[in-house]
Amino acid sequence: MARVYVLYTGGTIGCVANEDGALAPVPGAAFEALVLTMPGLSGHGVRGYDGLSWTMGWFDRTLDSSNMTPADWLAIARRLLSVYDEYDGFVVLHGTDSMAYSASALSFLLPGLSKPVVFGGSQVPLSFTLSDAPANLVGAIVAAGTLPVPEVCVYFDTRLLRGNRSSKVDANRFAGFDSPNFPPLATIGSVVARNELYWLPMPGEEVSLAGAENRTRRLAALEAQAAALAGFSVVMLWLYPGIRASTVSAMLTGTDPAAKGAVLLAFGEGNGPTDPEFLDALSAAVKAGVVLMDNTQVQRGAVLPGAYATGLGAVGAIGAYDMTPEASYAKLVCLLAAGLDADAVKAEMPKPLVGELTVIEG
Structure with a gap:
């Protein structure tokens, strides 16, 4: 049984049109209800992947990623650390505009990962008929639940990229992200092609977040970093x-x-x-x-x-x-x-x- 924690932060994937016709992300409970209407994800399972389940969490405030700040990076890191022992992989649903910044930051804020943290999102909202959101959402959950890659990644348009090597390269096409100087870590299609040669090694015991003492130290460090951000x-x-x-x-x-x-x-x-x-x-x-x-x-x-x-x-x-x-x-x-x-x-x-x-x- 693989358990995946999905953290919804906002972004295009969760947007609907407001009364002015502009897109804005819906609150977490509304987004989870929308996801549960998808046949492949109903019941918090993933059709075709027996034993793979997901749980969704969210913050009180949903964000367009254009409004993300370093303080939000720290909030994401703290949330993932708070549930680290309970799940086998993690998905962070995030707006695409600053996703590469957040994915890069999490890789530095959470050294010692032994489980995948997969950032995902979409170019078109999940609520739209012609959308890349369903495939990206399912792909991110499958990657987090089945690929033991010990690092922060970005999943977009069938490809799993190293988070701190990724960039948004297209504002419109579904292939919105690339890793210009580094190969994909995996490709998910009718089969899953792993490129394990390029995965980071599993962390040693002295730094692994699987250790409660190391996790406590990392949480304390995050609190100190949060306090320091206002000064520079x-x-x-x-x-x-x-x-x-x-x-x-x-x-x-x-x-x-x-x-x-x-x-x-x-x-x-x-x-x-x-x-x-x-x-x-x-x-x-x-x-x-x-x-x-x-x-x-x-x-x-x-x-x-x-x-x-x-x-x-x-x-x-x-x-x-x-x-x-x-x-x-x-x-x-x-x-x-x-x-x-x-x-x-x-x-x-x-x-x-x-x-x-x-x-x-x-």
Whole structure:
């Protein structure tokens, strides 16, 4: 018997049209009632998978994922930890717009997973006739209940992706997510194809969340991180031709609360302008204690620190290699909220902690 806990947070999958005709997510009880009308999921089972059952939970407040904040990441992590012993796998139903951020964050907030946590959602509400929601919902539950992959994943349009390697790549097509620099962990169709070579290893006893003491420590750490979030910000800065030093300064040193980290969406392999005023603005931010991550705007490939004279490593930016911008942002937030100082964060950011990056020599 495999038991799956489904946490509904809101998002398109649970939307209906309000009196103005705009889509908004319904409360949890209403969404569960809708799911139970699906023949394959009625009775909290899954047709074709004897012994697989699911239970649904939700928060009092449902959200469009455009309204998600790091505090919501922590709330999701706490809820999953609170029921960790009772279930064999977990599904987080989430809006698609910021799903890659949340899935990335959960991978850093819940190291030591020995059970799958599968984020899922849809491009079209479950209440619509022509919708990807039924297949995505069933696929996510099946993945969480039958694939012992010990990590945070995203399930969308038949593919199970590593959460911190995923990005939303299409606003309209059902194939809304991709993992540009990493292969799928599994594909679910008429047969389930596992790509176990790429799964994270099972955690050792000293970090496994299966241990009550480790879980208690992780819960205490989450509470401390929640308290720390109000004291700093992390920003994302997209570079573009003609970007002004004053814009950079305003973004990196003019925020309230103060920026402690920034993800730079640079050109190509991590390149930026060599304009002295632009570089001075970045240098000033580094001297002020801001951790700069040198990411790329390009979906595939990697930042190669030092490959070009226009690389941003000379001003103290840390190369992100092939980390997605979403993973870089989430990792920065989680490390800074954990109380690490700038030097410690700089040391941890280019290390693969939970499979989020590939260190590339070159």
